[in-house]
Amino acid sequence: MVENKEIPVEKAEVIIERTRKLPPILEKVITAAAILIGIYEILFIFNFNYTLYDMFSRMGIKMGFLKTTFQTKQGEAFVMAMILLITYLLYPVKKDKKHLEKVQFYDYILAALGVVSAFYLFIVYPRYTEFADVYMRDVFFGILAIILVLEATRRVLGWVLPLVVTVFLVYGIYNINFDWIRFTQQLYFDEGIFGIPFFVMTIYVFAFVFFGAFLLKIGISDYITEFMITLFGKRPGGPAKAAVVASGLMGTVSGSSVANVLTTGTFTIPLMKKAGYPPEIAGAVEPVASTGGQLMPPIMGAAAFIMAEFLGVPYNKLIIAAVIPALVYYSGVYLFIDLETKRLGLKGMPTEQFAPLRYFIRKLYILLPIVVITVALVWGIAPHISAISSLGVAIWVAWISKDRIKGHEGLYVAVVLITILLMFTGKAISTPVAGVLVLLGLALIAMAYLTDLVEFNEKLYISLLFIFFIALVKYLEMNKEQILLLSGVMGIVFSMIVGYISKSEEGKEMYRATYESMIDAGRTSTSVMLAAASAGLIQGVLTMTGLITSLGYRLVDLTGGNLWLLLILTMVFSLILGMGVPTTANYIITSLVAAPAIYNAVSNIQPYNLNVPGYGTSIALLAAHFFVFYFGILADVTPPVALASYAGSALAGGDFWKTAMNAVKYALAGYIGPYIYFTHPEMFIITVQNWTAKMALTVVYDFGATLLVMYLLAIALTGWFGKHIRKELRALAGVVGLLSASLHPIPVAIGAATVLLLKFLGRKL
Numbered sequence: 001m002v003e004n005k006e007i008p009v010e011k012a013e014v015i016i017e018r019t020r021k022l023p024p025i026l027e028k029v030i031t032a033a034a035i036l037i038g039i040y041e042i043l044f045i046f047n048f049n050y051t052l053y054d055m056f057s058r059m060g061i062k063m064g065f066l067k068t069t070f071q072t073k074q075g076e077a078f079v080m081a082m083i084l085l086i087t088y089l090l091y092p093v094k095k096d097k098k099h100l101e102k103v104q105f106y107d108y109i110l111a112a113l114g115v116v117s118a119f120y121l122f123i124v125y126p127r128y129t130e131f132a133d134v135y136m137r138d139v140f141f142g143i144l145a146i147i148l149v150l151e152a153t154r155r156v157l158g159w160v161l162p163l164v165v166t167v168f169l170v171y172g173i174y175n176i177n178f179d180w181i182r183f184t185q186q187l188y189f190d191e192g193i194f195g196i197p198f199f200v201m202t203i204y205v206f207a208f209v210f211f212g213a214f215l216l217k218i219g220i221s222d223y224i225t226e227f228m229i230t231l232f233g234k235r236p237g238g239p240a241k242a243a244v245v246a247s248g249l250m251g252t253v254s255g256s257s258v259a260n261v262l263t264t265g266t267f268t269i270p271l272m273k274k275a276g277y278p279p280e281i282a283g284a285v286e287p288v289a290s291t292g293g294q295l296m297p298p299i300m301g302a303a304a305f306i307m308a309e310f311l312g313v314p315y316n317k318l319i320i321a322a323v324i325p326a327l328v329y330y331s332g333v334y335l336f337i338d339l340e341t342k343r344l345g346l347k348g349m350p351t352e353q354f355a356p357l358r359y360f361i362r363k364l365y366i367l368l369p370i371v372v373i374t375v376a377l378v379w380g381i382a383p384h385i386s387a388i389s390s391l392g393v394a395i396w397v398a399w400i401s402k403d404r405i406k407g408h409e410g411l412y413v414a415v416v417l418i419t420i421l422l423m424f425t426g427k428a429i430s431t432p433v434a435g436v437l438v439l440l441g442l443a444l445i446a447m448a449y450l451t452d453l454v455e456f457n458e459k460l461y462i463s464l465l466f467i468f469f470i471a472l473v474k475y476l477e478m479n480k481e482q483i484l485l486l487s488g489v490m491g492i493v494f495s496m497i498v499g500y501i502s503k504s505e506e507g508k509e510m511y512r513a514t515y516e517s518m519i520d521a522g523r524t525s526t527s528v529m530l531a532a533a534s535a536g537l538i539q540g541v542l543t544m545t546g547l548i549t550s551l552g553y554r555l556v557d558l559t560g561g562n563l564w565l566l567l568i569l570t571m572v573f574s575l576i577l578g579m580g581v582p583t584t585a586n587y588i589i590t591s592l593v594a595a596p597a598i599y600n601a602v603s604n605i606q607p608y609n610l611n612v613p614g615y616g617t618s619i620a621l622l623a624a625h626f627f628v629f630y631f632g633i634l635a636d637v638t639p640p641v642a643l644a645s646y647a648g649s650a651l652a653g654g655d656f657w658k659t660a661m662n663a664v665k666y667a668l669a670g671y672i673g674p675y676i677y678f679t680h681p682e683m684f685i686i687t688v689q690n691w692t693a694k695m696a697l698t699v700v701y702d703f704g705a706t707l708l709v710m711y712l713l714a715i716a717l718t719g720w721f722g723k724h725i726r727k728e729l730r731a732l733a734g735v736v737g738l739l740s741a742s743l744h745p746i747p748v749a750i751g752a753a754t755v756l757l758l759k760f761l762g763r764k765l
Helices: 024-045 048-058 072-090 097-101 105-131 136-157 160-175 180-190 196-217 220-232 238-254 257-274 279-295 302-311 315-321 323-344 357-362 364-378 383-400 409-423 427-450 458-475 480-501 505-545 547-558 563-578 583-593 595-602 619-637 643-652 656-666 668-679 693-718 727-740 745-760
Strands: none
Touching: 024 048, 024 072, 024 196, 024 505, 048 480, 072 105, 072 136, 072 196, 072 505, 105 136, 105 180, 136 160, 136 180, 136 505, 160 180, 160 505, 180 505, 196 220, 196 302, 196 364, 196 383, 196 505, 220 238, 220 257, 220 357, 220 364, 220 383, 238 257, 238 279, 238 323, 257 279, 257 619, 257 643, 279 323, 279 619, 279 643, 279 656, 279 668, 302 315, 302 505, 302 583, 302 619, 315 323, 315 364, 323 656, 323 668, 323 693, 357 364, 364 383, 364 409, 383 409, 383 458, 383 480, 383 505, 409 427, 409 458, 409 480, 427 458, 458 480, 458 505, 480 505, 505 547, 505 583, 547 563, 547 583, 547 595, 563 583, 563 595, 563 619, 563 668, 583 595, 583 619, 595 619, 619 643, 619 656, 619 668, 643 656, 656 668, 668 693, 693 727, 693 745, 727 745
């Protein structure tokens, strides 16, 4: 994002996933499939076609073909067809030279069968919804689709998840006495592949994948990383602290631990090594910070959207519930890094190593898309609409930020802010607002003729397109969600138009970035889509066999009703499962198997037996789902697999095991925190029944006491508190820290006294 200013650090590179190098003709097929996913999603799943129809109807233009609609399952089938096509052409059956260099004949057959098996559902689903009949040909295509989804999942995500799914499928068909019609109806038509997880992926998560792909390509993610490096780089341990903040911010739009490491880590890890951090520490800090991105509101990992659907609690409420845990997690990581930096005796890096801070302050408006999406989500705008609307803002500010395209930057930023504020106004003043926007656009044109502040170039053209289009839809009195959706989608169109006619290199770059973002969104969505489809098969089997209601009771019996043993068993199960299963699939499985057991253990105890205010979801269920959600995410840094830690160690060139063990240490807030939040559910905020001064102080106390716990444990594990401390004092800090995790006032007071003792008597001790 920084232009004319270069941060003198080499970017590290590492390849985690190997895909084929395809010939041009097949690249075009992949590109077409990826773009078709985006087009179908926008038109028929986000209901953009109806929004366009409504807009033209208000203008007196009837375009009946825009009213074409398809059922949700048909949309999911179309997306799956494209996903299978991409997967079988792009991912080889084996990762050896022979299969990576050439698409084998059977891959073409499997790709074709994948398209056919998914499109078969697209065609016959209207008949099924009317008559609910399943024929033997349906069974053939249903089983074919299941097999192809499992093989596609194996190619993209490895063996573990498909094997787990296969075990459940074998159990399921045996349990229903090999009733293949019932099997197909449940796992192909009703749930299974196209169950709730895949529904959430197509409705909500794809919009955020789309949003994240654009932010990566148009330079906003680079701005975040470079800004944080400049902001913190001059301080002791600055690059590591920059990694924590930048990865937390990027995690809100990435939702993938490994992807986050491979973006921000390419900058931050070499800088950390240059600042003096050993490779095993530099390679651990970034994965820990990146993994926490899935806990960080406003955009958490894909599993959070599925949680909202499972619990029946709106996503904008879940992001409020996640605020304190996210703050605790990143505070814990920061405390560890701060003490580790002091223990190593590292200093800040020279000022000349970084771009001037004033440059990034001047460009602060580039973060507007994250502000817009946060506001939209908190206001209760549908998540996918929030993501798409913020995409329009992201494209606009990316164009304005181009330094080599002339125009007064401050003036254009003011225009963007005014337009966004006017866009959010109500219908009552739509006509005057439209008039103001038209005058604003005309004023820009006049300034282009009369002053040097504005010139006839890409900045003016993109701004006029946005301003006049928003003026039009405001004048037509369209509702808020329609305006947000239109502005986001049309932003892509405007960027393509302006970029196509642009003669400047920056304009051509934006054209390429816009085009490539649409392709990348389709290609990168394969892993989360396949993980959701495979996990949906497990959910379908659990429902079909009745295990979904009985497993919880069996786990409670297994642990003898001991809550702590049950929580520990669930943690271990989540971490082990997460070693080979993506976060999304991990959460789906554990939320169906382990969360009900936790719920059964506490559902009759206060405050767990109360409901989340305003919703029918019990606090016990919310707390149980968050518990398994956290540990599913932490599996990315937990050895022996620890994919995020592996990516970090590869980028840093350090020993994997040392890197992974450091990552576990720095992420300690993530391992202990879930127990604290579960036993103190008021920390989720949305669980509070009545806000009183006492309750507010309780939440503040809980937060402060939890931070104290993390501080004591950081002292114990790093062995540093102003100086190296003796083993017995480290043990004291560790024991007191663990006891304080109960948040009981007595151990917390002892913990605070321990910190004061170490602080004031440290020299003597």
